Amino acid sequence: xxxxxxxxxxxxxxxxxxxxxxxxxxxxxxxxxxxxxxxxxxxxxxxxxxxxxxxxxxxxxxxxxxxxxxxxxxxxxxxxxxxxxxxxxxxxxxxxxxxxxxxxxxxxxxxxxxxxxxxxxxxxxxxxxxxxxxxxxxxxxxxxxxxxxxxxxxxxxxxxxxxxxxxxxxxxxxxxxxxxxxxxxxxxxxxxxxxxxxxxxxxxxxxxxxxxxxxxxxxxxxxxxxxxxxxxxxxxxxxxxxxxxxxxxxxxxxxxxxxxxxxxxxxxxxxxxxxxxxxxxxxxxxxxxxxxxxxxxxxxxxxxxxxxxxxxxxxxxxxxxxxxxxxxxxxxxxxxxxxxxxxxxxxxxxxxxxxxxxxxxxxxxxxxxxxxxxxxxxxxxxxxxxxxxxxxxxxxxxxxx
Numbered sequence: 224x225x226x227x228x229x230x231x232x233x234x235x236x237x238x239x240x241x242x243x244x245x246x247x248x249x250x251x252x253x254x255x256x257x258x259x260x261x262x263x264x265x266x267x268x269x270x271x272x273x274x275x276x277x278x279x280x281x282x283x284x285x286x287x288x289x290x291x292x293x294x295x296x297x298x299x300x301x302x303x304x305x306x307x308x309x310x311x312x313x314x315x316x317x318x319x320x321x322x323x324x325x326x327x328x329x330x331x332x333x334x335x336x337x338x339x340x341x342x343x344x345x346x347x348x349x350x351x352x353x354x355x356x357x358x359x360x361x362x363x364x365x366x367x368x369x370x371x372x373x374x375x376x377x378x379x380x381x382x383x384x385x386x387x388x389x390x391x392x393x394x395x396x397x398x399x400x401x402x403x404x405x406x407x408x409x410x411x412x413x414x415x416x417x418x419x420x421x422x423x424x425x426x427x428x429x430x431x432x433x434x435x436x437x438x439x440x441x442x443x444x445x446x447x448x449x450x451x452x453x454x455x456x457x458x459x460x461x462x463x464x465x466x467x468x469x470x471x472x473x474x475x476x477x478x479x480x481x482x483x484x485x486x487x488x489x490x491x492x493x494x495x496x497x498x499x500x501x502x503x504x505x506x507x508x509x510x511x512x513x514x515x516x517x518x519x520x521x522x523x524x525x526x527x528x529x530x531x532x533x534x535x536x537x538x539x540x541x542x543x544x545x546x547x548x549x550x551x552x553x554x555x556x557x558x559x560x561x562x563x564x565x566x567x568x569x570x571x572x573x574x575x576x577x578x579x580x581x582x583x584x585x586x587x588x589x590x591x592x593x594x595x596x597x598x599x600x601x602x603x604x605x606x607x608x609x610x611x612x613x614x615x616x617x618x619x620x621x622x623x624x
Contacts, residue, residue: 224318225296228256230549231312231322232295233302235259235287237619238328238524238538244292244622245546251294258314260301261287265356266615268535271388271571272608274353274362274479275395282612284356290620302329305493307517324519324549327495327505329487331384331525331533337483338379344452350478353392354383365477366396371408372476375457377447379483380416381502384525384533387568387580389481390420390430396479397437398573411439412473414459416446425588425597426570426580433572445471450480486526495520497528504528509584510561512545519552521545529564531584536567539619565589569607570599577603 230246232239235257246253264287272278291297300314313319333354335342344350351362374396378389393413400406413434420434420441421427434441442461448470449458457480458472490496491503495514500506505522506515509529514520523541525533540562547560564584571577576599581589590596596603618624 225256226319227321228296229254229323229553230256230326231320231324232257232326232328233312234327234329234524234526235261235264235291235297236328236330236524237535237615238330238542239326240264240290240292240620241538241622242326242328242523242542242545243295244620245542246549246622247292247294248622249546249550253294255294256296256298256320257291258298258300258302258312258320259287260299260315263287264290264620266612268385268569268607268615269612270353270356270359271385271391271395273359274351274366274392275399275571275574276363276367277574277608280356280360285616292622302489304489305495307494307514307520310519322519324521324552326545326549327490327520327522327526328524329490329526331484332487334381334483334485338447338480339449339458340452341450341480341482344450348452349455349476350450350452350480352480352482353388354481362392362479365479366399369396369400369405369409369477371405373410373412373474374477375412375414375473375475375479377457377459377478377480378413378415378417379481380446381483381485382533383481383484385568386532386534387421387570389415389479391570392479393439394433394437394570394572395574397439401437402574406437411437412442413439414442414445414447414457414473416444418443421580423580423582423586423588426578426582429572429578429597429599430570442471447480450478490526495522500528509564511548511558512541512562513548513558521549529562531564532566532568532582534566534568535615535619536581537565539624540565569603569611571604571607572599575601575604577607579603579606 376393445461486503497506544560548558567581
């Protein structure tokens, strides 16, 4: 049984698989292993479209084995602890593996339990979330059967994967209800831990118009703390003018909620975690993606403390940087590749129209196309609905995009 690898990758999601693939494209002789316990792989960006009734949930699920790149070994286990001083990780099975270079990319953890009652009522009592594979179809059931009343959409105060997802489904629901002729019977509320609708002003201006058009009532700097499914009441905390925490409640007829999120516990409780980050993300240099204290460790994707949005688009730009810098380290060269914080958030504003928000660390728009991407367009909907899923399965995971 092999216990040492030149490059050990933690996580077989988007970041881990695409990095392994790109590394092997550069050098087929690299000795790489991927530690990943899951049998299934999911294309999660489509779950908003599932919740909106325009995408089949089954098309978002594939076998993990089909995407382990040829030349890499799959260790079907879960990491329990890190021993960076010994260049070693120990798995849940008790087996320890050592490495020359470690790439940490296990993704993000959904902390359902941090909202009291949420997990117990999820998928019933008109409470749903597109962040769960088995519950996203229930979102569509609620939207299409809604006949009016109070619809609540929540967003936690922590960073989340695909930061636009909590409000994307709200815009699509409002558009569906408008076309159904019942929007004037719908009292729509957005309870968000964020301070604004979006962090980039050019895109935020467009979304403010969508919010106004749909008569959505926003509650910013408000953190959802409890959902009572039986009584159909959501509880959230905000602050009054004096800065005191105030507990509020709102009765609902439908609730789409998003759980708080953090680094996986085995990362959070490890020496790799940023001691100054209460969510336990891996401490990295935000440009090279190299660990701040352990030079032969890199991280990318949603698990890092890099101050960028946690999106697949960010991963797509981080991975080539990590790959180049890992190869430089193995060759004894200076790390030269730099990540500028690029991220993208495709935000559907109605059925058939989408705003593609692209930006960097400075929240400066970085538009790919030769037109104003702050204007929702049909072409961008086609990109989200058809082109990006194909690219993901056929090019991104295989390291060719």
